[in-house]
Amino acid sequence: MHSKKQISHDECQETADWLMSQTKHRPQVAIICGSGLGMLADTLKCQVSFAYSDIPGFPQSTVQGHAGRLVFGELKEKTCVCMQGRFHMYEGHSLSKTTFPVRVFKLLGVETLIVTNAAGSLADDLQPGDIMIIKDHVNFPGLVGLNPLSGPNNDEFGPRFPAMSGCYDKGLRCLAMEIAKQQGIASLMQEGVYAMVGGPNFETIAEAKLLYRLGVDAVGMSTAPEVVVAAHCGLRVFGLSLITNKVVKSYEDSDSVSHEGVLSASQLRSHTVQQLVIDLIGRMEINNSKTTNNAV
Ligand SMILES: O=P(O)(O)O[C@@H]1C[C@H](O)[C@@H](CO)O1
Numbered sequence: 001m002h003s004k005k006q007i008s009h010d011e012c013q014e015t016a017d018w019l020m021s022q023t024k025h026r027p028q029v030a031i032i033c034g035s036g037l038g039m040l041a042d043t044l045k046c047q048v049s050f051a052y053s054d055i056p057g058f059p060q061s062t063v064q065g066h067a068g069r070l071v072f073g074e075l076k077e078k079t080c081v082c083m084q085g086r087f088h089m090y091e092g093h094s095l096s097k098t099t100f101p102v103r104v105f106k107l108l109g110v111e112t113l114i115v116t117n118a119a120g121s122l123a124d125d126l127q128p129g130d131i132m133i134i135k136d137h138v139n140f141p142g143l144v145g146l147n148p149l150s151g152p153n154n155d156e157f158g159p160r161f162p163a164m165s166g167c168y169d170k171g172l173r174c175l176a177m178e179i180a181k182q183q184g185i186a187s188l189m190q191e192g193v194y195a196m197v198g199g200p201n202f203e204t205i206a207e208a209k210l211l212y213r214l215g216v217d218a219v220g221m222s223t224a225p226e227v228v229v230a231a232h233c234g235l236r237v238f239g240l241s242l243i244t245n246k247v248v249k250s251y252e253d254s255d256s257v258s259h260e261g262v263l264s265a266s267q268l269r270s271h272t273v274q275q276l277v278i279d280l281i282g283r284m285e286i287n288n289s290k291t292t293n294n295a296v
């Protein structure tokens with residue numbers, strides 16, 4: 001199922017070319033929305049949107065809370081493209097497919113990737129409703145060889161052995177914290193380490209204890225492959241985890257987690273996440289000069 005066949009540069013280019021033939025938007029920033037966080041796309045101005053099923057080469061979203069639409073538009077004078085729905089390894093997509101949109105974004109001229117996700121907290125001081133700025137990640141599937149970069153290296157995108165230290169941009173992390181202070185939401189926010197597990201089941205108590213002892217702050221089932229591929233092709237990355245639940249890590253605790261609970265918790269804070277991301281996009285500097293006019 002997790003075939004090592006890489007999607008070629010040409011296939012990514014075909015999708016990018018198709019999108020560029022359908023819209024005049026030339027995005028500088030791409031946003032991948034986590035579970036229940038897709039409303040951010042609705043705030044884009046001059047929208048042009050595509051159902052994933054209409055985009056050549058795109059996989060389909062199968063998870064509730066992931067609408068399956070790619071939305072182009074303007075936000076705070078930056079041109080953006082927003083994935084309303086991401087692809088997860090547990091849906092049965094190869095990791096190459098899961099991360100395919102990131103390479104398409106690169107070919108569209110995107111400079112900065114913003115990833116958001118819903119996650120369970122392990123850290124004692126992270127509560128449901130808190131927002132964690134991702135400082136670093138532990139890519140558990142990657143550690144055992146389930147890596148989107150496995151297979152022949154695609155030199156047109158990046159090097160065989162990319163460094164991952166510093167893959168979450170420090171400048172953007174500091175800027176996000178500054179904005180959070182100005183918005184009066186700093187008490188909800190802290191930096192932390194996100195761990196990706198394969199899913200789709202939530203963690204056993206023994207697994208939760210293991211993650212806790214390893215120093216993981218929040219756990220989820222996405223993001224790391226996208227960030228690895230983004231770092232490989234030189235995109236600047238910023239990531240946020242919205243904490244939707246506390247991971248059960250005691251046999252005495254009768255709480256239980258569900259996807260419905262994750263979605264309702266993320267909807268409660270989606271507006272706050274949205275405002276933070278909007279202001280971050282407004283304040284971030286973009287080095288490439290591609291902008292769009294007369295968007296279709
Ligand atoms: O796409 P994200 O990582 O936000 O989705 C999380 C992880 C699982 O897909 C799902 C569990 O409720 O939400």
Ligand code: HPA
Binds near residue numbers: 119121257
């Ligand atoms: O507790 C969790 N575990 C894994 N993934 C998640 N996504 C939201 N909450 C969780």
